[in-house]
Amino acid sequence: MPLIRSADSCRSTTPNGVMTTLASPTQGGATHAVWRVDMPAGNTGPHHASDGEQVWTFLTGGATVELDRETITVEPRDTIVMPAGVSRRVHADAESGFSAIVAAPAGFEVYNPGGTTAADACDLAPKGTDRLVPPWVL
Template sequence: MPFIAPSDAPAFTLHGAVFTGLASPSRGAAETATWIVTLPAGVPATPHQLTREEIFVGLEGRALATVGGQAYEVTPGSALVVPPHTMFTITNPDAAPFKAVALLPVGGQAVIAGQAPFTPPWAA
């Protein structure tokens, strides 16, 4: 399907973050999965990596990200490019929620220490 209305976008919660699925293979995309990630205040960062490059574009609020040991501040209009197989965290240090659009090539999987790689349901 070439159009996903907000009412058709499923929401998933993992480690306190909310992922609103937009484009993905199950919703008609063949090459790129996109979603909106919302980080409420105080949600602890979960260190993880992905098997493909992931991109975040800040929409609202502010987040602090660490990518391969380097710290970044993600704000509205900024883009964070996370290389594949690179440990990273992203957290919201403020009272207001942080929102970003995230993009991941279809087939990309998340890797959390001690767990088998998995395809996040919002990207499936």
């Protein structure tokens, strides 16, 4: 069905935040995934990379984004494009945390850059060269 009611949105909780699926192949039959990220103050997401471009628009709060060895500070209403194949890590503002809307190709995979086991992409335990599709984009 093309209409996804707010009450029907799927939520995925990790130790770092909550992802709420707004549209995906299994939610609305979309060819792109759209989700909301709510990350509490001071939390940090995992270091990982994605094989699909992601576009993040920050709604509230702020964050520092490590993107391919560059550190970018974002505020509400800022948008950051995270290219495919580039390592990234998002740190929520220590005082406010943040909320963001993210869009990406449905079915993209996340992985640990460099094939190391030092990071845990999306806190869902891919190790080494393992790849996975995050549940909020299915």
